[in-house]
Amino acid sequence: MKICIVGASGYSGRELVSLLLDHPRCTLQTVTSRSLNGKAVEDCIPKIRGRGCPLSFSNPSIENLQEDDSELFFLALPHGAAAEFAVPLLAAGKKVIDLSADFRLNCPETYEEFYGQPHPAPEWLKRASYGLPELHELSWDNSPLIASPGCYPTSILIPLVPLLRENIIREEGVVANSMSGISGAGRNASEKLLYCERNESAGAYGLPKHRHLSEIEEQLSHFSSSQVVISFQPHLAPMNRGICTTISVQAEGVPDRKKVADSWNAIYGNRSFVNLLPEGEFPDVSHVVGTNRIDLSVHADPRTGKYVLCSAEDNLIKGAGGQAIQAMNVCQGYDESEGLK
Structure with a gap:
């Protein structure tokens, strides 16, 4: 071609x-x-x-x-x-x-x-x-x-959509926190992206309505029974590339890690680029940079009745x-x- x-x-x-x-x-x-x-x-x-x-x-x-x-x-x-x-x-x-x-x-x-x-x-x-x-x-x-798709939406939609479709999680109260490498801001010269400004520095930006929020909510709503509204907090981190996302969601019923893992495996088990990590492991940007892979993990928190979903990807490749x-x-x-x- x-x-x-x-x-x-x-x-x-x-x-x-x-x-x-x-x-x-x-x-x-x-x-x-x-x-x-x-x-x-x-x-x-x-x-x-x-x-x-x-x-x-x-x-x-x-x-x-x-x-x-x-x-x-x-x-x-x-x-x-x-x-x-x-x-x-x-x-x-x-x-x-x-x-x-x-x-x-x-x-x-x-x-x-x-x-x-x-x-x-x-x-x-x-x-x-x-x-x-x-x-x-x-x-x-x-x-x-x-x-x-955008880099942030990819890191959020892949873990969330199967769980919304199967009513494993509630639509309300979803909170997503993401950290992006500096390359996500593009290649244009900018004072705030200078090495001395970003090295040893991390912080939120684009609050409360980062542009990617529109895409995230529209896609989640497409796969849900109603309009989904989430809280999304992007952060710029002192690394060249990669995105690490942590999502807190309310479970339907008692949180059960196996229920989430089974849902992900049913949807992504035969896909080339979605990798579910073993229990107790966490996605790490350094493990996915240079690949088209997104790593996922799920952690049940019975104390709060929530799941904590984690993902990591290369923002310039999978993103x-x-x-x-x-x-x-x-x-x-x-x-x-x-x-x-």
Whole structure:
């Protein structure tokens, strides 16, 4: 399959380049970046040196991209900008996987509430597929547009959704606390992201309505019998990459770890990238960085009548580029792990 990555200068775009170069079913033939136009890709992404990448960054117009013979376009662009490319590419008959937030929501009013601007292409919101392969049936027959989930939502939805569907937990009072590596803030220069500002420092941000909250609540409500509202507290931690999430939820009845573990195993037991840890172990970011895996653990707390659910993932792979490739694999009929192990 012939592939183009639009906007490959950021952290997620660079991971896409590295992963797709080794994908046995794909040919990466176009890589775009306005800021790096004309430069050799391997000079700008040193980790891929020695892997025979002959490409240079280009900065084609949207019209030129419509005429490009790539079959699938990965958009690694900021929200708002991605839709400007997605709509004309779709009109030209291309397939699109968007890593931004532009098509993750069904409701244009919610998008405007959380992103501070009207949606640029509201007609595509209900037509796009939410690209979380473990929870949604993905197919190009369903939609040529895949909205790749956010990093925080992935870490929260995978542990929670099966338990909501089976009424193992209550919908009310869900509290999710997440810690993200600095790369989650993007690659743009910012004083608050300088080494001296972030080293030996951790703190909450984006409270009380981080943008990803809209996506999390919409997806949880989709799998539940009613509108789900949660409390979500993201934190920036002094690490390069990774997300660690801890979720406190009220059990239906007496908390029973086996009930949760059985539910997860029934849904994820045959999936390549969800790993349930043995009792007593906790997910650790250092164990998943560089992989498309998400590790889970569950701990029953009879004292409070709650479960404590934990997850860890690489925000740039399972939370971004790797998951987008996993969605492509599923839609193409490949093994979901191709190019990712």
